Structures are given as structure tokens and as C-alpha cells.
Amino acid sequence: MPRTADHARRRAQITDAVCGLIAERGLDAVTVARTASRAGISVGLVQHYFPSKDDMLLHAFERVSGAVAARVADITSEGTRHERSIAEIVLAALAEHLPLDEARRAEFRVTRVFAGRALENPALAEVDARTAAGLHAEIARAVGNGVECGEVEPGVDADTAAARVAAVLEGLATQVYRGAPGAADRAWEVLRAEVAAVFTGECSQYVR
The missing domain is CATH 1.10.10 (Arc Repressor Mutant, subunit A)
Structure with missing residues (x-):
């Protein structure tokens, strides 16, 4: 080898x-x-x-982030291939960040531990901030694409919408992880409502 x-x-x-x-x-x-x-x-x-321990934690976080990113890329590729709306693709992609099964619960715990450690370590904090900024940028790009194809109203500010959706997603992920009765179902309902509030129109991209 x-x-x-x-x-x-x-x-x-x-x-x-x-x-x-x-x-x-x-x-x-x-x-x-x-x-x-x-x-x-x-x-x-x-x-x-x-x-060092922080070196191990950093690479654990990067490995988990990479796994989530790969799944999101697959969802996006498949959604585009099957001509799904941007809203449908965004909702499915965001759900990958929710700890809805054992694998994603394990990933979420790693990311939470990393975020906690980052409070005391500037190098880790920089990676944590960059990762959050990346998620924000992905959502904002989807909103911008939605404006272009008609799923999002022209006056919607992509950065503001992305900040709101990302904040809701983070809060929902924490609630689901805590395991309160019905938290997973409620998370789906709230996340679906948040996405629907941004993507209010129909995509003209696939109109024949």
C-alpha cells in the first residue's frame, strides 16, 4: 500500500x-x-x-462534517436528476443535520463536543465558525437560486432567510437530541414550515 x-x-x-x-x-x-x-x-x-487531544477532536469533527457534506451532495445530485423543487432538496439536505437516527445522533454529539471545546480554543473556534458560515452560504445560495427560478419572491433577502433557517435548524437539532417525546416529529413540522415560508412559489426550471 x-x-x-x-x-x-x-x-x-x-x-x-x-x-x-x-x-x-x-x-x-x-x-x-x-x-x-x-x-x-x-x-x-x-x-x-x-x-494532542485537540488535534484528534479537530479531525473527528472534520470527518463527521465531511460525511454530512457527502450525503447532502448526494441528495442534491439525486434531487436535480429527478427534477425536484429546490424547496424539496433543501428540506432533505437540512434533515441530514438533525439527529434522527443513531448514526446522526453520534455525529451530532461530536459536533456539540467540538463546539464546546472551541469556546476555549481559538484555532478550533475558527474551524467551527467557518463550518457555520459554509452552511449559511449553502442555504443562501439555494434561496438565490429559488429567486431565479420563481420559488422565492424577488424581494427576499437570501442572507436573512439563511440566518433564520440555520438558527431554527440548530435549535431543532438540540431539541431532537435531548429526546423529548415527539421532538423528532415536531422538528420535521417546524423545518418544513420554515422552508415553505421562504420557498413560496413554484419552480419554472422544469416547465416543459
Whole structure:
């Protein structure tokens, strides 16, 4: 196996171990020794790839963010291929950020732990802010596309709409994670209503 491929495989192996520990027991469970044991490698090898706990957490966050981004890209590609409205695609994409199943709950816990750690670490805070800005930009771009195709009224400000939708999404994700009765169903209802409030028209893109 080429050195670069082996390097990537080892880092992914360690990062998966970190994600598993965080998802099951929280950040305090993440030590070099426990990570090495879970990954099935030596302590020295873990330290070779990740000199600090924050390094491990950063890569765990990036791995989770990458997984979500890949699913969103698939949803967007499939939605476009099947000529779905922008509103439908946006709703499905936003739902990937909600902890509606065990896999997404584990991802959400990693992102929450990372955000908490970022409060005390400027380098992590920068990554956290950049990730949030990326989500905002994606929503704003969808709103702008909606204006062009007729799904969104021309006077709607894309940045304002994106800020509102992102804020609602973040709050809903927290409520769902807490596991209150009916939280998941309510989250769907609220998110659907928020998207519908922005995308009020019909797309002319696929009109024959």
C-alpha cells in the first residue's frame, strides 16, 4: 500500500475511534490510551498522527462534517436528476443535520463536543465558525437560486432567510437530541414550515 494511502487509513482509523468514544461516553473518555485500544494500534502510533487531544477532536469533527457534506451532495445530485423543487432538496439536505437516527445522533454529539471545546480554543473556534458560515452560504445560495427560478419572491433577502433557517435548524437539532417525546416529529413540522415560508412559489426550471 502506498505510504500516502496508509497514512490516510491510519488517521481515519484513529479518528473513527475518537468519534466512537465521544458518541458513547463524551469527550472525557477520549484519551490516547483508550483511542489506541479502540483503534487496535499502539499509543505511540496515535501520538505520531495526533500530537494532542485537540488535534484528534479537530479531525473527528472534520470527518463527521465531511460525511454530512457527502450525503447532502448526494441528495442534491439525486434531487436535480429527478427534477425536484429546490424547496424539496433543501428540506432533505437540512434533515441530514438533525439527529434522527443513531448514526446522526453520534455525529451530532461530536459536533456539540467540538463546539464546546472551541469556546476555549481559538484555532478550533475558527474551524467551527467557518463550518457555520459554509452552511449559511449553502442555504443562501439555494434561496438565490429559488429567486431565479420563481420559488422565492424577488424581494427576499437570501442572507436573512439563511440566518433564520440555520438558527431554527440548530435549535431543532438540540431539541431532537435531548429526546423529548415527539421532538423528532415536531422538528420535521417546524423545518418544513420554515422552508415553505421562504420557498413560496413554484419552480419554472422544469416547465416543459
